[in-house]
Structure formats: structure tokens, C-alpha cells
Amino acid sequence: MRDPAKQKAMAGPRPVVMSGPSGAGKSTLLKKLLTEFEGVFGFSVSHTTRSPRPGEEEGKDYHYVTREVMKAAIANGEFIENAxxxxxxxxxxxxxxxxVQAKNxxxxxxxxxxxxxxIKRTDLNPIYVSIQPPSMEILEKRLRDRKTESEESLQKRLHAAKVxxxxxxxxxxxxxVITNDDLDVAYGKxxxxxxxxxxxxxxAHKS
Incomplete structure (x- = not known):
């Protein structure tokens, strides 16, 4: 007999896991996808132990919980990933x-x-997509052009990107694995x- 919890996890469309370093262009590609296919995608609401910032809403921006509650839920196998x-x-x-899957x-x-x-250790069965920059040099230029962070923060991001x-x-x-050196080609992939x-x-929406 199959585990009903596992059966539930498999119901609905397969999720899409998108990964890649900051500056690779994930947000831009996602925006294009959401614009072209309106009403097809959804985002899960993450949990956090930090306090809500002004203007943030419980259940919309995050689920705000205590460290004790979150640790217990993780130990209980209720999380697919945490950091x-x-x-x-x-x-x-x-x-x-x-x-999200329940809304089809x-x-x-x-x-x-x-x-x-x-996530690889769970039964989520998503489509795994990696968005990568053409090179470290181009990534560094993209991040520097943003002018949003200190040199120390930038170096940390570059090190993480290399890994x-x-x-x-x-x-x-x-x-x-999509190398984002041409936005339209990357989006097509x-x-x-x-x-x-x-x-x-x-x-399913038609039926």
C-alpha cells in the first residue's frame, strides 16, 4: 500500500525547481514565463523565523513561525528544503x-x-532547471552594474556563483542547464x- 502522504505530494502538476546564481537572469526569464502563461504558475509561501517587515503579510509574503516550531516541523519531515x-x-x-498543486x-x-x-531526497518529482551565466566575467559585470551592494557582499555572491x-x-x-547568453534563446529552452x-x-482548466 502506498503511503497516503506520498500520494498527496504527487498530486497535481509537477513543480519546477529553478536554480542558479544571482545575476544569471532567473527573475527576467520567470517574468517572461509568467507573462506569456498567465494563470498557469503559482508560488509557494515560504516559512521563516524572522519577524515580519513593515507591509508584509502572514500567509502572503511568508509564514512566520518560531525557531522551535520550525525545527520540530523539519525534524518531522514536513519541509522539502530549509536553510x-x-x-x-x-x-x-x-x-x-x-x-499550489491543489489549485492545479x-x-x-x-x-x-x-x-x-x-529536494532530490524527497518524493516531490519536480522538473529541475539550472540558469547559468555565460561566464564569471559577464556575471561580475551584471552584478556590478546593479550597484546594489558592497564589495564584500559582491565577492561573497561571486564565490557562491563559482561554486x-x-x-x-x-x-x-x-x-x-540553460546558459543565459541570449535572453530569447534561453527563454525558448x-x-x-x-x-x-x-x-x-x-x-485541465478547459475540462
């Missing part, structure tokens, strides 16, 4: 993804490399990777 940044915990719960939407998960490896680019080459880790799921969602 810690600046002393706060962040993570994606199975229930949050299932809530493709859940988009923007996940770092550690999260990708964590990300190397790991993305591991055979079988991603279903598709992203669309091809998820087209089958898009079609399923559209067909």
Missing part, C-alpha cells in the same frame, strides 16, 4: 507546495544548490522544459 541566513531560518514546506497550478521554486540536493556553476555540471542533477506541464494545466 539559515543571517541568523534566521527559511524553508519550503511540503504543504505549501501542495497548496505549476509551483515555481527558486532554490539554491543546497536546497536542490535536499554553483561547478555543481550544476554534475551529471543528472538538473533536467536542463526554459519554455521547452516546462511545456508539457503547461499543456496539462491548460487542458
Amino acid at each position: 539559515e541566513f543571517s541568523g534566521n531560518m527559511y524553508g519550503t514546506s511540503k504543504a505549501a507546495v501542495q497548496a 497550478l505549476i509551483c515555481i521554486l527558486d532554490i539554491d544548490m543546497q536546497g536542490v540536493k535536499n 554553483d556553476m561547478e555543481i550544476s555540471k554534475e551529471p543528472g542533477l538538473f533536467d536542463v 526554459l519554455k521547452d522544459a516546462v511545456l508539457e506541464e503547461i499543456q496539462k494545466v491548460r487542458d
Whole structure:
């Protein structure tokens, strides 16, 4: 007999895990996808132990929980991935993804490399997409052109990007690795990777 919890996790369209370093162009590609295929994709609401910022809403921006509650839920296997940044915990719960799938939407998960490896250990069965810059030089130029961070912060991002680019080459880790040196070509590849799921969602909406 199949585990009913696992059965529930498989219901609905396959999620799409998008990974890649900051500056690779994930946000731009996602924006194009969401514009062309309106009403097809959804985003899960992450959990965090940090306090809400002004204007943020519970259940819309994040699910705000205590560290104790989150640790217990992680230990209980309720999270597909989690990480810690600046002393706060962040993570994606199975229930949050299932809530998107229940609406018959493709859940988009923007996940770092550690999260990708964590998801590989679950029964989520997503489509794994890695968006990579053409080179470290181009990535550095893109990040510097943003003029949004200190040199120290920039160097940290570049180091993380270098590691990300190397790991993305591991055979079988991603279903598709897209080098974003031409936006239209990269978008075409992203669309091809998820087209089958898009079609399923559209067909289900028609019926």
C-alpha cells in the first residue's frame, strides 16, 4: 500500500525547481514565463523565523513561525528544503507546495544548490532547471552594474556563483542547464522544459 502522504505530494502538476546564481537572469526569464502563461504558475509561501517587515503579510509574503516550531516541523519531515541566513531560518514546506498543486497550478521554486540536493531526497518529482551565466566575467559585470551592494557582499555572491556553476555540471542533477547568453534563446529552452506541464494545466482548466 502506498503511503497516503506520498500520494498527496504527487498530486497535481509537477513543480519546477529553478536554480542558479544571482545575476544569471532567473527573475527576467520567470517574468517572461509568467507573462506569456498567465494563470498557469503559482508560488509557494515560504516559512521563516524572522519577524515580519513593515507591509508584509502572514500567509502572503511568508509564514512566520518560531525557531522551535520550525525545527520540530523539519525534524518531522514536513519541509522539502530549509536553510539559515543571517541568523534566521527559511524553508519550503511540503504543504505549501501542495497548496499550489491543489489549485492545479505549476509551483515555481527558486532554490539554491543546497536546497536542490535536499529536494532530490524527497518524493516531490519536480522538473529541475539550472540558469547559468555565460561566464564569471559577464556575471561580475551584471552584478556590478546593479550597484546594489558592497564589495564584500559582491565577492561573497561571486564565490557562491563559482561554486554553483561547478555543481550544476554534475551529471543528472538538473533536467536542463540553460546558459543565459541570449535572453530569447534561453527563454525558448526554459519554455521547452516546462511545456508539457503547461499543456496539462491548460487542458485541465478547459475540462
